[in-house]
Amino acid sequence: MMKQGYELKIEQSQKLALTPSLLQAINVLQLNTMQLEQYVQEQLLSNPMLEVDESERADEPKAIDWAEYARSVAYEPERQDEDPEDDVRETASRSGVTLAEYLSTELQFSKLREDILPVCLYIACCLDEDGYLRVSLEEIAEQTGADVDTILQALLHVQGMEPAGVGARNLTECLSLQLIRAGLDTPLAMLLVKEHLEDIAANRIGALAKELGVKPAAVQDTCDLIRTLDPKPGRQFGKDAEAQYVIPDVFIELRDGKLAVSVSESASPRLIISPFYRHLLEDPGSDEQLKDFLEGRLNSAAWLIRSIRQRSQTIVSVTSAIAEVQEAFLTNRGGLVPMTLAQIAGMAGVHESTVSRCTSGKYVQTPRGLFELKDLFGGGLAAGSGEVSSDSVKKAIRQVIENENDRAPLSDQAIAEKLKQENGVNISRRTVTKYREAMGIPSSTGRKRFE
Numbered sequence: 001m002m003k004q005g006y007e008l009k010i011e012q013s014q015k016l017a018l019t020p021s022l023l024q025a026i027n028v029l030q031l032n033t034m035q036l037e038q039y040v041q042e043q044l045l046s047n048p049m050l051e052v053d054e055s056e057r058a059d060e061p062k063a064i065d066w067a068e069y070a071r072s073v074a075y076e077p078e079r080q081d082e083d084p085e086d087d088v089r090e091t092a093s094r095s096g097v098t099l100a101e102y103l104s105t106e107l108q109f110s111k112l113r114e115d116i117l118p119v120c121l122y123i124a125c126c127l128d129e130d131g132y133l134r135v136s137l138e139e140i141a142e143q144t145g146a147d148v149d150t151i152l153q154a155l156l157h158v159q160g161m162e163p164a165g166v167g168a169r170n171l172t173e174c175l176s177l178q179l180i181r182a183g184l185d186t187p188l189a190m191l192l193v194k195e196h197l198e199d200i201a202a203n204r205i206g207a208l209a210k211e212l213g214v215k216p217a218a219v220q221d222t223c224d225l226i227r228t229l230d231p232k233p234g235r236q237f238g239k240d241a242e243a244q245y246v247i248p249d250v251f252i253e254l255r256d257g258k259l260a261v262s263v264s265e266s267a268s269p270r271l272i273i274s275p276f277y278r279h280l281l282e283d284p285g286s287d288e289q290l291k292d293f294l295e296g297r298l299n300s301a302a303w304l305i306r307s308i309r310q311r312s313q314t315i316v317s318v319t320s321a322i323a324e325v326q327e328a329f330l331t332n333r334g335g336l337v338p339m340t341l342a343q344i345a346g347m348a349g350v351h352e353s354t355v356s357r358c359t360s361g362k363y364v365q366t367p368r369g370l371f372e373l374k375d376l377f378g379g380g381l382a383a384g385s386g387e388v389s390s391d392s393v394k395k396a397i398r399q400v401i402e403n404e405n406d407r408a409p410l411s412d413q414a415i416a417e418k419l420k421q422e423n424g425v426n427i428s429r430r431t432v433t434k435y436r437e438a439m440g441i442p443s444s445t446g447r448k449r450f451e
Helices: 018-031 032-046 066-074 085-096 099-108 115-125 135-146 149-161 171-182 189-194 198-203 205-212 216-227 275-282 288-324 341-348 354-360 390-402 412-423 429-438
Strands: 050-054 252-253 258-264 271-273 363-366 367-373 380-383 386-389
Touching: 018 288, 018 354, 032 050, 032 288, 050 288, 115 135, 115 149, 115 271, 135 149, 171 189, 171 198, 189 198, 189 205, 189 216, 189 258, 198 216, 205 216, 252 288, 258 288, 271 275, 271 288, 288 341, 288 354, 341 354, 390 412, 390 429, 412 429
Parallel strands: 252 363
Antiparallel strands: 050 271, 252 258, 363 367, 380 386
16 A cells, blocks of 8 residues: 655755846846837936946947938839829828828819818818728818718719729728729629629639629639729828837847957947946945945846846857858858757857847848848758758749649649649648748639639
């Protein structure tokens, strides 16, 4: 019979205690430059023992001429034979002008009757970010005091403005307006838009052809045309939200033929212990309560300074390892190669979780442009001859689909089997589906064509 009871037993084990100081170090590491700047400002306000070191630092990275950089990436060759109004809309979109602002400006220069113009302006301001009018005619009449006939004339005028489809009250009206504007409003196209949008989305070509008594090829071509229309014409214009800017956390530069890594000055703020408050803490005549308070603030300040310094060293170590592996890509001599967190962790001498925190949400300025650090990981997949990058697999999937018989498209399972047989790549059906959807390629049902 088994003896039951309690007994004392001593065991040795290793556990990582997440102290407040360690948690602060982890938190600081995962912040990007903008977040770190904000965090430091908060700490400066709450901790009198902290000060910014205003002295010059000789080893800070070379400043980038952002004006020159902006000019280099903003240049576009002159375009010919395009509608000047397209340029107006493109400029409006890039500069953050909203649809309502664009339409209002256009309306001010139109020669509308004095009773219609105010209603048009009101309608323009009622459009949502997609360009739709979600307010009823009765509400417009109540707010403007205009009669229904005047409101309808104003709405028709707004719907005749650019971009085509603006001012529609639903998706069917939006697409119909675009077909009419382009002179493509055939009976079949209008019927499909008005009564069969769900069937178009599901690519039920055969069923539609049978129901409508039309050849499948005719339905296919018309559905293809409808898919080229813009269901949200207002989205091409700017929004009221402020633009978001990306500040590099780390730089990879080509110096004397070799890649050099440095963190930005903003990513490594220079903090010191306040000499004034340090003197108060060491002064025997200072109040004991004040000294207790300052001592606690001193420990917190010291840990923050140490965490920021450690953060910079870790980012440099991890980025240097990444630069070593991806040297061919960064120097424009090749593509991304397979690279894992474990590989970089081993090279940098840190844990995989540290690499993950160090690369997520942080950006690197390289000779090939600006990248999020995690985007430089060309994730690998097993192949007969070793390991291939996920980018290579995506290209292989696209090539298989481009070469398939579009009358009988391959399923994702068939694509996976074909890749294994012809490319030696072991990949699951679910991974094929994931990559296919990421590339915006429809399923086999959506790719099927009819004669």
